[in-house]
Structures are given as structure tokens and as C-alpha cells.
Amino acid sequence: MLYQMAVQNPESEIDFVDRTFKRVRGRAASVIREDFCGTAYSSCAWVRRRKTNRAIGVDLHLPTLRWGERHNLSTLTEEQRSRVTLLHRDVMKVGGEGRGVDAVLAMNFSWFYMTERRALVAYFKSVRESLVDDGVLFMDIYGGYEATKEQVEKRRERGFKYVWDQAKYDPISGMQTAHIHFEFKRGPAMKRAFTYIWRLYSLPEVRDALMDADFKRVTVYWEGDDGKGGGNGVFRPATRGESCASFVSYVVAEK
Ligand SMILES: C[S@@+](CC[C@H](N)C(=O)[O-])C[C@H]1O[C@@H](n2cnc3c(N)ncnc32)[C@H](O)[C@@H]1O
Structure with missing residues (x-):
């Protein structure tokens, strides 16, 4: 619970996914797969948003999925709950139930677990195959010159x-x-x-790995600043950023 309060903000994440998918694809997404879903917090926010939305959450760790069922899925109506599927699986072996989705979300930097480049590219390829023809992968990343500091x-x-x-x-x-x-x-x-x-992958490393996995377009969404040295929560497509102590960005890969 403390973790969710301190680290997660599924509403703003889902706002970004919904808005960006519409902007790049000219339609609304309805089926998302939340990889490394943990407690499926974002899946819950997604199905609350629209009656036509469905979410598939994938995580390896059963106790975390169970915690999510007790504390997050339990807050949904029965009808909303029926539009969430949880899969206790490795994201590399999701199978047929995880295919045909509009968007895959790999958030909270969980794709950093793919510590070998070869594994990361294999993961991106399997995501690409799971997406519909105009599907999109959404990820987040952190970096900056303090990211590597102890x-x-x-x-x-x-x-x-x-x-x-x-x-x-x-x-x-x-x-x-x-x-x-x-x-x-x-x-x-x-x-x-x-x-x-x-x-800790860098932005150019992840972009290259996504291109190697045959994504057509990879866009970095860089956060604007609040004038006081912090971020303003507004993420826009960018090809240049500033060298800052720390940043969080979204990476959006179009199939
Ligand atoms: C950093 S947590 C993120 C959880 C959640 N997405 C969030 O935003 O808080 C990473 C999660 O990834 C899961 N995980 C790690 N490797 C995985 C894999 N190969 N397949 C599925 N889940 C995995 C862990 O069990 C853990 O719940």
C-alpha cells in the first residue's frame, strides 16, 4: 500500500497511454496488456475508464497478484472485474491469451530486468507479435547523471x-x-x-533494441520543466533533451 502511494500514479500513466494512443493511431485503444503488472493497479484504472476497455495483467509472482486481487481488483464493480484477466506467467511466455492487444505497458522500469541485450530484444519481438497491426508498446525509463550515483x-x-x-x-x-x-x-x-x-539502460540503447525488434517508429516523450528545477508532468515527443540530474521519460514504440 505504501509502495502504491509513493511510487505509482496509474491515473496519470493511463491518461498518457490513452491520449498518446489516440494521437498516434487516430482511434481509442481498448485492450491493453500490463506486463510486470504486480498488483495490477494500472489494469484496474484502465477498465474503470471505459466500458469497452479490457486489461490483461501478467506477472510471475503469485503473492503479488493475489495482493492485487484483494486490494485493487476488489475495488472494481463485478462488471469491471470481468474485464480484467490476470495471468501468472513470465512475460516471455504469455501465450495466446496475451495476444491481439492494442497496447502493451511495461512500466515502473520493470523491463530493466531483461539484463542481457539479447533477452531485451527477444522480449520486444514477442511484444510486437502480441500487438494488433497498429499496436503500440509503452514503457518508462529513468536516467540522468545522478541515476548511476550511489x-x-x-x-x-x-x-x-x-x-x-x-x-x-x-x-x-x-x-x-x-x-x-x-x-x-x-x-x-x-x-x-x-x-x-x-x-540501467540508456535511451539510445533502448531505442536501438526496439528498432532491432522491428518496431517502425520509436518516440521519446520528454517531460517539460516546472521552472523550479522539477518536472511539470507534461510529456511531449522530443528528439533532444537536456543533461539533467534525473529524468523519467516515456518511450513509445509503434508496430
Ligand atoms: C518493479 S515491479 C513493478 C510492478 C508494477 N508494474 C508497478 O508498477 O509497481 C516488477 C514486477 O515484475 C515482475 N516480474 C519480473 N520479471 C518478470 C517476468 N519475466 N515476467 C513476469 N513478471 C516479471 C515481478 O514479479 C514484479 O511484480
Whole structure:
């Protein structure tokens, strides 16, 4: 729950997906597949949005899927719930039920788990095959000159502190180990509530891998700034960005 409050904002993510799909394809998407869906938070937001929307969530970790059923899917009406399918599977082996989708979402940097380039390209190829002819893959990525730094950042949330701990980075393999801790005014901290061991890919690396997987067009959506050194939450297609300490961008790959 703390993780969802601190890290996820499915409404703005789904706004971006919905709006961008319409803009690039001239129609609304209705079936999405949420890869690495975890608690299927975005799938729930998607089916709430329109009666014709369907979502397929895919994740390897059964306890997380179960948590999502209890805490997120349970907040849907029965009719909305009937439009979500959860698949307890590896995203590389989704099978027929995960095919024929308008969009695939690989968010919260989970595709960083494909630590070998060959595996990443194979994943992109399998996504491409799962998409309808005018389908689109949506991903997010973080970077910037502080992304590889071994450092701890704290952010105040309602009732707790969210701590992002970039514990280790290896420049040769590009592998990073990062933890999320939660701290409270009273009581002990939740140390290492989540740990990520993954490869920090750069934007040009991911673009090249998507092109190698035969996506026709890859667009980076770069966030505008708020004039105070932060992002303004508005992501626009860009071919040039600034060298900044940290950024989060969307990468949109059209089949
Ligand atoms: C960083 S979490 C993201 C969860 C969720 N999408 C979110 O936004 O919070 C990564 C998730 O990917 C899942 N995962 C990792 N490798 C996977 C794979 N090969 N196939 C399916 N799920 C995978 C993990 O079980 C975990 O739930």
C-alpha cells in the first residue's frame, strides 16, 4: 500500500497511454496488456475508464497478484472485474491469451530486468507479435547523471517517508541494486521493503533494441520543466533533451 502511494500514479500513466494512443493511431485503444503488472493497479484504472476497455495483467509472482486481487481488483464493480484477466506467467511466455492487444505497458522500469541485450530484444519481438497491426508498446525509463550515483534520496509522503536508496552501480555491466525503505515518525523503519537488481539502460540503447525488434517508429516523450528545477508532468515527443540530474521519460514504440 505504501509502495502504491509513493511510487505509482496509474491515473496519470493511463491518461498518457490513452491520449498518446489516440494521437498516434487516430482511434481509442481498448485492450491493453500490463506486463510486470504486480498488483495490477494500472489494469484496474484502465477498465474503470471505459466500458469497452479490457486489461490483461501478467506477472510471475503469485503473492503479488493475489495482493492485487484483494486490494485493487476488489475495488472494481463485478462488471469491471470481468474485464480484467490476470495471468501468472513470465512475460516471455504469455501465450495466446496475451495476444491481439492494442497496447502493451511495461512500466515502473520493470523491463530493466531483461539484463542481457539479447533477452531485451527477444522480449520486444514477442511484444510486437502480441500487438494488433497498429499496436503500440509503452514503457518508462529513468536516467540522468545522478541515476548511476550511489546515493539515498528521501521524500516526504503523507504519514511516512519514502526512501530511494541507489545502493550499488557497476559501470561495466550497467547493473544497479536499489532499495525502497519506508520511515515513520514513530516506530521502526521498514528497511529494504523492496529491492531491485536490474540493468540501467540508456535511451539510445533502448531505442536501438526496439528498432532491432522491428518496431517502425520509436518516440521519446520528454517531460517539460516546472521552472523550479522539477518536472511539470507534461510529456511531449522530443528528439533532444537536456543533461539533467534525473529524468523519467516515456518511450513509445509503434508496430
Ligand atoms: C518493479 S515491479 C513493478 C510492478 C508494477 N508494474 C508497478 O508498477 O509497481 C516488477 C514486477 O515484475 C515482475 N516480474 C519480473 N520479471 C518478470 C517476468 N519475466 N515476467 C513476469 N513478471 C516479471 C515481478 O514479479 C514484479 O511484480
